Amino acid sequence: MSSASSNKAEREILDKYLARTGVRRSAQRYKIMDVFLSAEHHITVSELSDLIKKKYPAIGAATVYRTMKLFCEAGIAEEIVIGDGVVRYEHKYGHEHHDHLICTDCGKFIEAKDSQIELLQQKLAERHDFSPTYHRLQIFGLCKKCQKD
Amino acid sequence: MSSASSNKAEREILDKYLARTGVRRSAQRYKIMDVFLSAEHHITVSELSDLIKKKYPAIGAATVYRTMKLFCEAGIAEEIVIGDGVVRYEHKYGHEHHDHLICTDCGKFIEAKDSQIELLQQKLAERHDFSPTYHRLQIFGLCKKCQKD
DNA sequence: TTTAGTGCAAAGGCTTTGCAGATGT
DNA sequence: ACATCTGCAAAGCCTTTGCACTAAA
Numbered sequence: 556m557s558s559a560s561s562n563k564a565e566r567e568i569l570d571k572y573l574a575r576t577g578v579r580r581s582a583q584r585y586k587i588m589d590v591f592l593s594a595e596h597h598i599t600v601s602e603l604s605d606l607i608k609k610k611y612p613a614i615g616a617a618t619v620y621r622t623m624k625l626f627c628e629a630g631i632a633e634e635i636v637i638g639d640g641v642v643r644y645e646h647k648y649g650h651e652h653h654d655h656l657i658c659t660d661c662g663k664f665i666e667a668k669d670s671q672i673e674l675l676q677q678k679l680a681e682r683h684d685f686s687p688t689y690h691r692l693q694i695f696g697l698c699k700k701c702q703k704d
Numbered sequence: 705m706s707s708a709s710s711n712k713a714e715r716e717i718l719d720k721y722l723a724r725t726g727v728r729r730s731a732q733r734y735k736i737m738d739v740f741l742s743a744e745h746h747i748t749v750s751e752l753s754d755l756i757k758k759k760y761p762a763i764g765a766a767t768v769y770r771t772m773k774l775f776c777e778a779g780i781a782e783e784i785v786i787g788d789g790v791v792r793y794e795h796k797y798g799h800e801h802h803d804h805l806i807c808t809d810c811g812k813f814i815e816a817k818d819s820q821i822e823l824l825q826q827k828l829a830e831r832h833d834f835s836p837t838y839h840r841l842q843i844f845g846l847c848k849k850c851q852k853d
Numbered sequence: 854t855t856t857a858g859t860g861c862a863a864a865g866g867c868t869t870t871g872c873a874g875a876t877g878t
Numbered sequence: 879a880c881a882t883c884t885g886c887a888a889a890g891c892c893t894t895t896g897c898a899c900t901a902a903a
Contacts, residue, residue: 579857579902601892615860620893656834669828672821679818680843685805687845694829696836728877728882750867764885769868 565592565631565646572629586611587622588631597635597643597664635691654692660701714741714780714795721778735760736771737780746784746792746813784840803841809850 569588573580590607591598604619623644626632633647635655654672656665672692680687718737722729739756740747753768772793775781782796784804803821805814821841829836 577857581858581902583859599892613860616892617861617894618859621858654828656829656832656836658834659837665832665834667828667832669824672824672828675818675821675824676841676843679803679816679821680805680845683805683814683816684848684851685807685814685843685845686851687805687843688808689845690841690843692825692839692841694825694834694836694839696829696834696838699833702833702835726882730877730883732884748867762885765867766869766886767884770883 568631569626569629572631578625583611583614583618584622584625586614587619588626591623591626591632591644592646596666597645599643603644652689654694656694656696656698658698658701659695660697660704663698663700665698717780718775718778721780727774732760732763732767733771733774735763736768737775740772740775740781740793741795746794748792752793801838803843805843805845805847807847807850808844809846809853812847812849814847 565588566585569584570580572578573584587603587607590610591603594603594606600620600623601616603623604616607614607619608616623632626644627634631647632644635643635645651668653666653668656667657663658665676690676692677687714737715734718733719729721727722733736752736756739759740752743752743755749769749772750765752772753765756763756768757765772781775793776783780796781793784792784794800817802815802817805816806812807814825839825841826836
């Protein structure tokens with residue numbers, strides 16, 4: 556897993572954020588960042604916390620929860636909520652907005668984007684005198700593989 | 705609060721469902737249905753449970769949780785998840801699918817629909833060999849009132 | 854040295870579950 | 879009568895918080 560080079564850019568973002576806000580750099584924060592960035596793309600804190608416990612047993616779950624919030628503020632992670640009502644985080648850096656196709660059978664996520672839909676969403680909001688800042692589109696169904704089963 | 709006549713149809717649905725599946729009719733289920741149908745449109749079980757505790761103190765929270773799941777199966781309620789990771793229920797009967805504009809300031813929900821977006825979503829799914837069953841679109845931002853403040 | 858960050862454990866909140874008693878069929 | 883449903887309380891889970899200790903700056 557050579558996540559080193561791709562993590563470098565994120566590390567710079569984190570450093571920049573930490574410097575800018577006067578927040579301290581700690582070994583834990585970099586370790587959590589490494590595990591987060593090499594982990595699955597849509598991960599819950601408790602899943603992430605388990606991964607971290609394996610690799611760095613000394614880091615407590617509370618720190619992971621606290622750190623993920625920090626990462627959101629720093630612009631490295633973004634909170635998303637899938638159908639099950641659980642907060643998940645996805646990598647934000649170098650990762651533009653996309654919608655999700657979610658297989659209700661195997662749980663697979665497909666990331667997709669349609670600029671025409673985005674535009675229509677904008678117009679829909681305008682019709683309701685609503686000023687949108689972001690949106691979330693999740694399409695549930697069966698992925699190619701699960702349609703056969 | 706004259707919810708009686710509008711509730712009549714739902715009660716029939718519930719009766720039909722109960723009859724069809726061999727599930728029993730109980731006083732609690734009808735009471736929970738009445739409170740649910742006259743309550744706010746997007747309600748969490750714990751909110752609903754509080755309302756029910758006021759009107760029918762004898763009904764326990766566990767029953768409310770169990771009953772809402774039953775209502776989903778019966779087609780009277782539908783689970784939705786807003787940005788905060790909490791499961792909410794909305795009335796399904798006589799209420800076709802719609803998307804949500806959610807004000808991040810006052811929490812207001814606007815229900816909206818755009819058939820062109822729906823169509824494009826369908827096509828988006830097809831492009832990914834994905835067979836959609838349902839979707840959820842949430843647009844976050846500021847409602848008309850909160851834009852002024 | 855001084856203040857933020859951390860780990861641990863306890864507390865919180867919401868949801869589910871086990872069980873004995875109540876209730877529908 | 880008999881299987882389901884209910885209420886209560888306990889247990890579960892995930893997440894947050896308080897506090898003394900550690901470690902950046």
